[in-house]
Amino acid sequence: MGVIKKIGGFCKKHLKLIIILVVIIGVVLFIRHKAQVAAQAMLDAQNEPVTSTVEKMDLKKSVGVTGTLTANETLTVTSTLGGTGVTGVKVSTVNYEVGDYVEKGQTVVEFDGDDYERKLTELNLQNDITNTESSMSIEDMQKSIETTQKKIDEKQKWLDDNKAIYENLKDAFDQYEKYKDSDPSVVERWNRESAAAAGRSEPVSVQGYEAVEDEVETLKEQIRTTQNKIELAQMQQNYAQNYTQVDAKNDLYESMDKTKVAAPISGYILTMNVEEGNNYTQGNTVFTIADTSGFIVEATVNEYDVANIQKDLPATVKFEATGDEEFTGTVSFVSIASESTTSAATASSNYGAASSVSTTGNAASYKLKIKMDGTDDRFRVGMTAKASIVLDSASDVLAVPYDCVQQKDDGSFFVTSIADDGTKKDIPVNKGLESDYYVEISGDGIKEGMTVEAIVSDAPSTDIMDYMTFE
Known part of the structure; x- marks a missing residue:
């Protein structure tokens, strides 16, 4: 009884400490239990394969580019009114404003022509x-x-x-010059004929x-x-x-005729650079006009993709202003020279052969154009466009994610099928079209809906804490 009494007294005296020890022991036991459960879950997850399903789908191999929406044709209109360098030609009338639609040939701006x-x-x-x-x-x-x-x-x-008198005188004179010292008759003749000629009414x-x-x-x-x-x-x-x-x-x-500046094409006025009453200098821009009966996306593509892009390839285009809606188009132009090459040629022509443009360390870029199929009331010149140019496509083919296709040492490919009972089997396949995530496969034994194993780098976590839960 004395021992029990002592124990009771001790417990009563150290009740708080005992309660704390009990709580600590309970927490330790609880964590130990959870750790055992998590370890088993980790082991199960490591043994569980990552799988995917063979599906039928349409595949596309594409190149993405970003560009700007432009009109089918945009023209800057100037005037040579008055001749080179002439200033002070008054703008008398501006018939249209920015945003107005103008038919080809309609007079947009008129200059003062009273003195013509x-x-x-x-x-x-x-x-x-x-x-x-x-x-x-x-x-x-x-x-x-x-x-x-x-x-x-x-x-x-x-x-x-x-004439006869002259000829006679000429002969007499010639004879005189030859024989005047030896023949007196010659001298006499000359004196006689010259005196007679001189004595005429007209000597x-x-x-x-x-x-x-x-x-x-x-x-x-x-x-x-x-x-x-x-x-x-x-x-x-x-x-x-x-x-x-x-x-x-x-x-x-x-x-x-130049006192009236007409629209060279039908379209919308984008800019109006003159005002009524102001003076115009020959050669300056009068207005710009855009033919929006069609639209073009002007973009650039890097040198690694440009070789695969050809004219007439199909493209899908999205605009930030139209959300996820896709529009179709066709590649209408691919530059044969990079933008840096063009810039270098321009610089060389302007400043001499010594000028150059360096592109060291930078990938070259090439201009391309995508002609949109049709128009849309929401299209606006200058919109940012994200286009996907379709290099190749395949319809209704069997495909799996890239990670499902494995390669043997001899270069051949296979997928590992998993039956309902968990048994695995390697099936040889041929690879076809590759998209951004999926690859086309074909071969004996490949069927739609088949479960295949994926070999992925993101395997189940080995961190035990990922499997522990606390309530």
């Missing part, structure tokens, strides 16, 4: 003055020829009338006759020169009337 009628009148008067002056110059030269020809006729008549001498002959030749040369000048003047007049003046009028008419 005056310019046309001035040009016609100037042409009349030039043509009249040219005709008068030709007429004066023709009269000059007539006057000169009369002089030639008069002098030629005198030469003809006195004749050898020197005078030959001088008139020279004058006739000079006058004839003047006529030939004047005739050449007439021919040249007529050619210039003809050229001016048929070309220069016509071109000047056409330029003026063209400038008059």
Whole structure:
């Protein structure tokens, strides 16, 4: 009784400590139990294979690209009104605003053209003055020829009338020069003939006759020169009337036409760069217009994928603004040169052969275009597009995840089927089209719905705490 009494007294005195020890022992026993259960669960999980099912499906092998939605055609419209460098052409009317739809040929912007009628009148008067002056110059030269020809006729008549006298004098003079020192009769003849010729009402001498002959030749040369000048003047007049003046009028008419800037295509006005009352400088943008009867996605693809992408491949496109809805399109253009190559060529042409663009360490990118099939009221130029270009596809084929297909040392492939009773069997297969996650398989013994083992790196956890539960 004394011992019991002592124990009772001890317990009463250390009741709190005893309660704490009991709780600790209970927790330890509880954790031990849970650990045993978790260990068994871990062992069971390690022995449980990861499986998948052979399914029939449609497979697609694709390349993803990101781009921007653009219109079928976008044009920047300028004007050459007034000629190079001319400023101060007033904008009189702007007929459309940004967002308006315009048919091809409709006048979008008009410039002030009030003075063109005056310019046309001035040009016609100037042409009349030039043509009249040219005709008068030709007429004066023709009269000059007539006057000169009369002089030639008069002098030629005198030469003809006195030809015999000149020839006699010339012969007498030639004989005189040869025999004047030896033959007195020759001297006498010369004196007689020269005195007779000089005593005529119109004196004749050898020197005078030959001088008139020279004058006739000079006058004839003047006529030939004047005739050449007439021919040249007529050619210039003809050229001016048929070309220069016509071109000047056409330029003026063209400038008059340029006072009205029309839409080159049907579409929507994207930007309007002029305002009524402001001045316009030749060559600046008047407006931009987009043909939205069709749309194109402009994107880039890296050098690792571009070789597999060909024109006319199908594509599916999604836009952030339209959620998960898919739209279809077709690849319409694939660049044969990378963007860096194009940039280098541009830099070289602008700054000389010494210029270059370095792409060291960067994968080259290539431009491509996807022509959308049809349009949608929600499409807007500039939308971000995510496109999937279909390189290959297969319909209604048997497929499994990649991890289900294993490879032997000889390079052949197989899958491991698992029967309902858990027995396993390796079945040879041929691999077909590979998508992002699935691969097409075929072979004897492969059936839809078959369970096959997957060899995955994410095996069941070996951390015991993952299997312990506490309530």
